[in-house]
Amino acid sequence: MFTSRPTLLWLLALPVCVFTAFFLMPLGVVLVASLTTQDGQVSFAQYGRILMDGYHWQVIGVTFRLAILSTLICVVLGYPLAWYLVRIVQWRSWRRACVILLILPLFTSNIVRSFGWMVLLGRTGLVNDALLATGLVERPVRFLGTETGILIGLVYILLPFTVLTIGNALARVEPALEQASRDLGAGPMRTFFSITFPLTMHGVMAGGIIVFSMAISAYVTPALLSGGKVTVLAMLAFQQYSTVFDFNYGGALSITLLAFTMALIGFSSWLARLGAHDMKGN
Amino acid sequence: MTLLAITNVTKSFANYRALDRVSLDVAQGEFISLLGPSGCGKTTLLRIIGGFMSANSGRVVIDGEDVSVLPPEKRPLNTVFQNYALFPHMTVLQNVAYGPLRGGASRKEAESRAQEALEMVGLAAMAPRSPRAMSGGQQQRVALARAIVNRPKLLLLDEPLSALDLQLRKRMQIELKQLQVQLGITFIFVTHDQEEAMAMSDRIAVMSAGHIEQIDVPEAIYRRPKTRFVADFIGEANILPMQADGRSRAENPSEGVLRPENLRVFTQADDLPAGWSSLPGRVTATTYVGGTSNIYLTSGDRTLHARRYSALPDGVRDGVDVIAGFDPADVHVLEG
Amino acid sequence: MFIRLVALSTLAFLVLPLVVVIGVSLTDTKFLAFPPQGLTLSWYAVVLENPTYLRSFLTSAVLAALATLAAILVALPAAIAMARYSFPGKSALSALMLSPLVLPHIVIGAALLQYGASIGLVRNFPALLVGHVVIVTPFVLRTLLPLFSQEQLSQEEASRDLGASAWSTFFLVTLPQIRAGLVSGGIFAFITSFINVELSIFNTTSTLNTIPVQLFNYVQYSVDPSIAAVSSLTILAAAIAIILIDWLIGLDFLSGS
Numbered sequence: 075m076f077t078s079r080p081t082l083l084w085l086l087a088l089p090v091c092v093f094t095a096f097f098l099m100p101l102g103v104v105l106v107a108s109l110t111t112q113d114g115q116v117s118f119a120q121y122g123r124i125l126m127d128g129y130h131w132q133v134i135g136v137t138f139r140l141a142i143l144s145t146l147i148c149v150v151l152g153y154p155l156a157w158y159l160v161r162i163v164q165w166r167s168w169r170r171a172c173v174i175l176l177i178l179p180l181f182t183s184n185i186v187r188s189f190g191w192m193v194l195l196g197r198t199g200l201v202n203d204a205l206l207a208t209g210l211v212e213r214p215v216r217f218l219g220t221e222t223g224i225l226i227g228l229v230y231i232l233l234p235f236t237v238l239t240i241g242n243a244l245a246r247v248e249p250a251l252e253q254a255s256r257d258l259g260a261g262p263m264r265t266f267f268s269i270t271f272p273l274t275m276h277g278v279m280a281g282g283i284i285v286f287s288m289a290i291s292a293y294v295t296p297a298l299l300s301g302g303k304v305t306v307l308a309m310l311a312f313q314q315y316s317t318v319f320d321f322n323y324g325g326a327l328s329i330t331l332l333a334f335t336m337a338l339i340g341f342s343s344w345l346a347r348l349g350a351h352d353m354k355g356n
Numbered sequence: 357m358t359l360l361a362i363t364n365v366t367k368s369f370a371n372y373r374a375l376d377r378v379s380l381d382v383a384q385g386e387f388i389s390l391l392g393p394s395g396c397g398k399t400t401l402l403r404i405i406g407g408f409m410s411a412n413s414g415r416v417v418i419d420g421e422d423v424s425v426l427p428p429e430k431r432p433l434n435t436v437f438q439n440y441a442l443f444p445h446m447t448v449l450q451n452v453a454y455g456p457l458r459g460g461a462s463r464k465e466a467e468s469r470a471q472e473a474l475e476m477v478g479l480a481a482m483a484p485r486s487p488r489a490m491s492g493g494q495q496q497r498v499a500l501a502r503a504i505v506n507r508p509k510l511l512l513l514d515e516p517l518s519a520l521d522l523q524l525r526k527r528m529q530i531e532l533k534q535l536q537v538q539l540g541i542t543f544i545f546v547t548h549d550q551e552e553a554m555a556m557s558d559r560i561a562v563m564s565a566g567h568i569e570q571i572d573v574p575e576a577i578y579r580r581p582k583t584r585f586v587a588d589f590i591g592e593a594n595i596l597p598m599q600a601d602g603r604s605r606a607e608n609p610s611e612g613v614l615r616p617e618n619l620r621v622f623t624q625a626d627d628l629p630a631g632w633s634s635l636p637g638r639v640t641a642t643t644y645v646g647g648t649s650n651i652y653l654t655s656g657d658r659t660l661h662a663r664r665y666s667a668l669p670d671g672v673r674d675g676v677d678v679i680a681g682f683d684p685a686d687v688h689v690l691e692g
Numbered sequence: 693m694f695i696r697l698v699a700l701s702t703l704a705f706l707v708l709p710l711v712v713v714i715g716v717s718l719t720d721t722k723f724l725a726f727p728p729q730g731l732t733l734s735w736y737a738v739v740l741e742n743p744t745y746l747r748s749f750l751t752s753a754v755l756a757a758l759a760t761l762a763a764i765l766v767a768l769p770a771a772i773a774m775a776r777y778s779f780p781g782k783s784a785l786s787a788l789m790l791s792p793l794v795l796p797h798i799v800i801g802a803a804l805l806q807y808g809a810s811i812g813l814v815r816n817f818p819a820l821l822v823g824h825v826v827i828v829t830p831f832v833l834r835t836l837l838p839l840f841s842q843e844q845l846s847q848e849e850a851s852r853d854l855g856a857s858a859w860s861t862f863f864l865v866t867l868p869q870i871r872a873g874l875v876s877g878g879i880f881a882f883i884t885s886f887i888n889v890e891l892s893i894f895n896t897t898s899t900l901n902t903i904p905v906q907l908f909n910y911v912q913y914s915v916d917p918s919i920a921a922v923s924s925l926t927i928l929a930a931a932i933a934i935i936l937i938d939w940l941i942g943l944d945f946l947s948g949s
Contacts (some may be wrong), residue, residue, distance in 0.1 A: 082777050086785075089770035092829075095790055096822045100803035107806060151702050158699030174934050175707055180708065181930035183887035183904040186923040189911055190709025193716055193724050200712070200726060250441035251406050256428035257435045258502065259458035265888060268454075272445045284794070291796025294889045298911060308890075309797045315802050315894065325806070328799040339794055 101332075108325035122325030130310075134334075137307040140221060140296075141289035144228040148285045149278055151229070152236030159237070160244040180234050184294040191227050191299060192218065219301035227295040231287055236281035243277025244270075283342045287335050307331050359384040360405070360510060362448070365414030367400055374400040376566040377414070382510075387536050387543045389553035392563035393589070398546045399514060403543065406512050407431050419509055429458070433510035439519065440499035442487040448474070448498050449483040455506045473505035474498075476535065493524045499505050500532075504539060511536075513545045517552065529555050550590050554578070562586050578615075582691050587613040594619060594660050598689060611690045616663035618686035619641075621651050622679045623671045634681040639674055653680055710927055713843045715919035724915055735921035744906070745922060752902040755817070756885035759824035760832075761947050763881050764874065766825065767832035775840030786837075797827060797890035805894040819895045820902070827891060828881035836875030839870040872940070883930065 111117050124130045161167040168257075179187055194200050195217035202214040217223035247270055255265040294310040300309075311331060314324030367375040375397045382388050403409040405416055407428035416424050423431050434455070440551055443451050443668040449470050456466035474480045477497040480492065487498055492574050492682075496516060503511055517525045523565040536543050547553050553560050554574045561571040562585075570582045581587035585593060594614040621639075628634055637653035637660060644650075649668045653660045672678060712726050720730025739745050764903060766791075773779070774786055809813040813822065844866060851861040867874075889904045896905045899906045904924065910919055 076939055082773055082779060085767075085769040085777075086779075089766050089773075089829075090785070090827065092766050092822075096794070096804065097800070098788070100800070100807035103807040103810070104799070104803040104871040128847055147933055151698070151705075154695045154698040157695055162696060162699070170938070172703060174931075174938065175703060178710065178902050178927070179706055181883045181887070181933055182927050183889065183907070183923075185889060185904050185907045185911060186713060186926055187709055187917065189907075190713045192911070192915075193712050194709060226933060230705065230709065233702070248439075248441065250437045250439065251443060253406075253428065254435070254437055254441040254443070254502075254699055255454070256408075257406060257433075258455035259429045259506070260454070261427075261429055264458065269443060287794045287796075291798060293796075293798045294908065298908075300721045310797060311802065312798055312893075315805060321806050325803060327795075328802050331796050332799050335794065335796060 087193075103329050104325040107322050108329045110322055112320070112322055120323050123323065124326055124330055131297070133305050133307055134311055134330075136221065136304060137290055138334075140225055140228060140306065141286050143225055144232055144289045145282050145286045147229045148233050148236040149223075149240075149282055152233055152240055153278070154282060155233075156237045156241035156244055160241050176210075176234050176237055179231070184201065184231060187231055188227050188295045188298040191223070191230065195223055195299070218299060219303035221304055223299045224240070224296045225302060227299045228289050228292060231292075231295055232285040235284045235288070239281035239284070240274060240277045243274040243280075247273045277343060279345065283339060286338055286342075290335055290338070291331060307334075357384045358382070359386075359419055360544070361415075361417040362401075362405070363415045364418070365401070365404060365411045365416065367397075367404060367409070367411050373566050375411070375607060377403070378566070378568055379414075380561060380568065381570070382542060382544065385540050385542055387533065387545065387556060387558045389545045389547055389557040389560045391550060391553040391560050391589075392545055392562055396563040397566040398548075398563050402435075402512050402514055402544065402546050405510075406433065406435050410612055417462075432508055433512060434503040434506060434508040435512040435514065436499050436503045438514040438516070438518045440487075440495045440516075442498055442502075444486075444488055446487075447483065448479065448485050448490075450485055450507050451487060451498060452502045455502060459506060463598065469505055470501070473501040475502045476504070488490070492519050493528070496520060496528065498678070500535070504535070504541065507539070508541065510542045514544055518547075518549070525552070532556065535623075554590070560587060564589075569669060580688055581613060584611060584613075584690050587688075587690060592616050592661055592663075596687060612687040612688050613690060614682055616650070616661045617665075619662040619671055619680055619682050621653070621662050621669060622678070622681055623669065625679055626680065627682045629683075631652060631664055631683070632681045633684050634679050637678055637680045639676050641671055641674060642668055642672065644668055653678065655680060700732045702942075713734070713920050713923045714927065716917055717924040719917050719920075722916060724917060724920065735917045735926075738918045739925070744901070746904070748810040748901045748903040748906045751817075751900065752886055753902070755820055755824060755902060756882045758821055759828050759885045760878050761883045762821070762825045763829040763832045764878060766829050767836060767877070768874075771833055771840065774837065776845070786833075789833055792827045792904070793830045797888070800827065801891040801894040804891075809894075815895050815897050817900065820892060820900075823891045823895065824885045824888065827888070828884050831880040831884055832874070832877035835873040835880070836870060839873045844869060875940055876937055879933055883933055886929075887926070 108120050109116055109118065111119055141302055155176075159169055159172055163172065196202070197214045197216070199217075202211075202219065204212045205215060217226070251273070252265050255269045256262075260268060291308050293312060294304070296304065296306045297309055298311075300306075307327065308331060311324055311327035314320045314327060318324070358381050360380075362378060362380040364377045364379055365375055366373070366377050378397070378401060380401075390401060392398050399410065404411050405669050406429075407423070407426060411424070414424075415422055418432055421432075443454070446454070449467060452470035452473055453463075453466040456469050457463065461469065471480060471483060474483055477500050479494060479501065482494065482498075487495055490498070496519075513532075517528050521526060529552060532540070532543075545553070545556065554577075557574060558578050559571060559573055562569045562577065564585050570577060570586045572580075577586065578590055581590060581593075587593040587595065592615070594616065596612045596614055598610060598612045621637075622628055622634075624632070635655045637655035639651060640654055640659075641652045642649065646666060646668065649663045649664055649666065651668070651672060653662070664678065715728050716724050717735055718731050718733070719725045719728035719735075720732050721728075728886060743877075770785070770789060774782060801823060804819070805814060808819050808822075813819045847865050848861050851865045854857070856864060886903070887904055889908050892902045892905050893908070903922070907919060907922060931945050
């Protein structure tokens with residue numbers, strides 16, 4: 075159908091223009107701004123301000139801690155749920171219903187979902203009521219405005235991603251491979267760890283990367299559940315643009331956030347390649 | 357000595373009965389084929405023997421031990437899967453060493469046994485490779501090595517040659533048979549290819565619609581099919597109505613089968629040997645391929661097929677009226 | 693059994709907040725109460741009588757629809773180019789166009805604000821639109837890319853051989869085979885735009901506002917059950933969208949084979 079060179083140029087014209095004009099150039103502007111002072115001098119002062127200041131390191135620390143923990147929890151909770159949906163549920167309609175329940179939160183705004191948790195985690199919310207009623211705690215636990223509260227919110231919002239990627243990987247594992255393992259004398263647990271889990275590792279990695287990159291740059295959930303008491307990197311960057319109007323410093327914060335995300339994605343694709351290389355067994 | 361005894365195995369799925377009270381005894385060292393069209397239940401039976409599926413009723417006994425409720429890893433048998441089921445994240449050596457490792461062998465011992473098994477299938481040099489980078493024939497051999505490395509009493513093969521091209525398939529048939537004789541392992545071989553079954557098996561169990569139609573040595577299956585299904589499925593058959601004229605041996609004779617090589621075509625009635633029966637017919641098509649000639653005739657509302665291992669007889673052409681003749685002794689009477 | 697328990701609790705965990713939001717929206721009280729005390733739909737009436745909410749709903753819907761349309765116009769030619777041609781920088785282009793999926797939206801939003809300020813593209817509808825196009829295009833591109841296959845190439849050649857023009861071939865042979873992907877990618881794009889806060893927040897004003905940003909601002913300062921009512925309406929909209937996708941392309945993608 076389309077095979078000539080001029081056609082190729084026509085095909086690429088719009089995508090390249092749009093992404094250059096409204097994606098690459100804006101990011102370039104931020105990068106330039108982050109490297110200049112407010113009177114237009116080229117300088118690393120903005121980055122110096124971030125790296126020299128203990129407060130920033132603390133914010134970066136909180137951001138990373140929340141991202142790592144939410145990634146781990148999402149994988150640990152996501153795997154059994156994916157297993158349940160792919161392997162245990164026999165009844166098609168129930169699986170369909172479960173998948174809809176799984177995707178429904180993804181189709182709902184972070185605000186709405188975090189709002190639900192604001193109600194649940196309040197001093198007189200359902201969670202505290204339940205904890206008090208079961209006698210696990212004596213006084214209401216403060217969740218809102220703590221890292222725990224934010225963590226619950228982040229896990230909640232990001233969990234469907236790991237369930238979907240792991241579930242997809244699980245569904246693609248050929249049943250014959252597990253049968254072959256059993257046939258060769260391995261029990262169910264051994265088969266899981268030698269065959270099934272390694273074969274779904276790419277799904278775990280893919281889900282983990284999505285969760286980590288979204289957790290590290292999350293803004294809405296931390297903003298709503300922190301009550302202003304905990305600050306993450308994205309909140310700090312947004313403040314510079316919305317209230318402080320320091321675009322140079324805000325730019326440097328944005329680039330820092332971007333750099334962390336890209337470094338992580340680079341690192342994990344390197345890991346994935348390493349894994350793929352291992353699989354070849356050379 | 358009976359190695360495998362299957363008694364009254366029945367398996368039903370939601371809307372149909374895949375196996376209906378199937379019984380089968382397999383002797384130690386035997387090569388037996390389960391042959392039938394797709395959906396006949398042969399793979400279901402194999403999966404029940406392997407432990408990948410449980411029967412609704414009936415027993416599977418291997419070497420005197422009832423294994424009906426044992427999981428696959430506890431059964432003294434191994435399987436060559438249809439699409440080989442090689443572990444893609446392991447090397448060829450790791451694939452083959454997997455079984456010995458599960459059996460409690462040390463890594464070193466497992467690897468040396470794996471290497472030995474790979475040598476048997478002629479792939480010793482491929483040990484460090486990934487199975488994904490191999491040809492279909494090589495993958496087939498790896499799957500075979502992996503299944504025999506533990507020296508199972510019984511080897512199940514689920515259409516293992518179906519993915520190979522014709523030439524390779526013919527060669528693997530011979531190799532498989534040699535390996536089976538050499539190892540002395542009992543083979544249960546599932547196939548829908550009757551020539552493959554005929555070429556390799558000691559006995560063939562022809563299956564249809566969830567039961568075994570006939571089980572016998574290949575020659576008997578071909579020459580003395582019990583039912584019309586077996587006659588049609590194995591080789592080609594002319595089905596003739598039998599008159600109760602004393603020539604038949606069955607009590608209620610209905611139909612007889614005549615193989616094409618036993619039907620001859622004559623241009624003149626005088627050429628018919630004494631004692632032969634004849635049917636008038638008209639030639640509709642002829643072929644001559646590789647030293648074999650085939651003649652297709654219509655006789656009344658019936659189509660007949662004659663084959664001879666020489667050139668077409670003089671005067672036999674499309675549209676010519678001829679006489680089809682056969683020795684009544686060559687007609688095998690079907691039971692049902 | 694253990695796995696079943698963990699899985700079902702996790703599923704409950706995923707649904708609970710949505711149930712709470714819907715529950716709160718039905719309460720009779722002036723404060724947020726769950727379980728709801730009394731049952732009333734009056735909070736929905738409050739929302740539907742509020743012109744700001746309605747305007748924001750409309751803005752969000754139009755924005756999401758236009759962004760989706762534009763994303764298809766951008767992603768479709770790019771997908772065809774990537775599937776059918778080899779050209780220098782192909783993998784770089786695909787990485788570039790897919791990167792908004794993983795890059796922080798708040799950074800993209802800040803960058804667009806800073807850049808837009810210099811060309812007057814700021815705090816107006818076009819400013820919102822270009823940002824949304826950038827973040828939703830990868831959703832369409834991602835679902836389209838795997839749908840182009842080698843077999844299609846020979847089918848297209850067959851179509852040309854039988855006398856169809858390049859355009860008729862595209863509409864008669866290629867498009868029908870990628871339609872499902874176009875629809876599901878489009879719905880994902882629409883939803884992504886419809887629920888976005890991080891990007892929109894830079895370019896919204898008191899008169900030009902999207903529904904999620906308005907909710908976000910509201911929730912931070914005052915909370916009453918009317919917010920739950922608005923939220924419930926968006927949950928309802930999401931449920932309708934999902935059932936629509938399920939009906940169109942089927943969501944049973946977790947079953948084996």
